[in-house]
Amino acid sequence: MASRSSSRHRPPPPVGALDAGLRLLARRAHSRVELLLKLTRRGYEAAAIRAALRRLQELGYLDDQAFARSFVRRRGSVRGPRALSAELAARGVDRAEVDTALADFGEAEQVASATRIAERLYVRKPAQSHREVLDEIGAKLVRRGFSVAVARAACRSVLEGRSDP
Numbered sequence: 001m002a003s004r005s006s007s008r009h010r011p012p013p014p015v016g017a018l019d020a021g022l023r024l025l026a027r028r029a030h031s032r033v034e035l036l037l038k039l040t041r042r043g044y045e046a047a048a049i050r051a052a053l054r055r056l057q058e059l060g061y062l063d064d065q066a067f068a069r070s071f072v073r074r075r076g077s078v079r080g081p082r083a084l085s086a087e088l089a090a091r092g093v094d095r096a097e098v099d100t101a102l103a104d105f106g107e108a109e110q111v112a113s114a115t116r117i118a119e120r121l122y123v124r125k126p127a128q129s130h131r132e133v134l135d136e137i138g139a140k141l142v143r144r145g146f147s148v149a150v151a152r153a154a155c156r157s158v159l160e161g162r163s164d165p
Contacts, residue, residue, distance in 0.1 A: 017044040017052035029067045033092020068093050068101035076105050077113050083145025114146045114154035122158050133159065
């Protein structure tokens with residue numbers, strides 16, 4: 001009669017933590033905390049995870065600063081700095097590294113991103129007054145993490161670009 005193994009005793013993972021970390025990083029960039037959590041969930045020992053993370057950093061494959069900068073470049077087209085900051089914090093990136101990454105996402109870039117979003121949203125709107133457009137689209141931009149000033153500038157840019165008959 002075979003004995004049932006306890007759910008607390010998992011069999012050891014088939015590959016080492018370093019190999020698993022490399023495979024995860026090959027799919028997409030991860031923050032240190034994300035990788036730590038994924039390796040932990042896969043059942044690796046804490047010492048093996050620490051050694052793997054240390055080695056991945058030494059090799060340059062695991063870099064929270066580079067991860068944050070890349071994340072801001074990629075997601076900055078659809079999110080403002082407040083939302084990006086919250087998303088990076090949720091992924092375990094240190095506040096100082098988030099601030100450094102967001103420093104490259106200046107007001108001009110924010111207005112350009114918000115304007116592109118506002119243009120897409122404006123096209124979908126039926127004929128409304130300018131004020132209604134500003135209120136509705138501006139509120140959506142603020143919810144996406146842009147400041148009120150950036151949202152206003154984006155809406156103003158879209159409305160000035162429209163020549164209503």
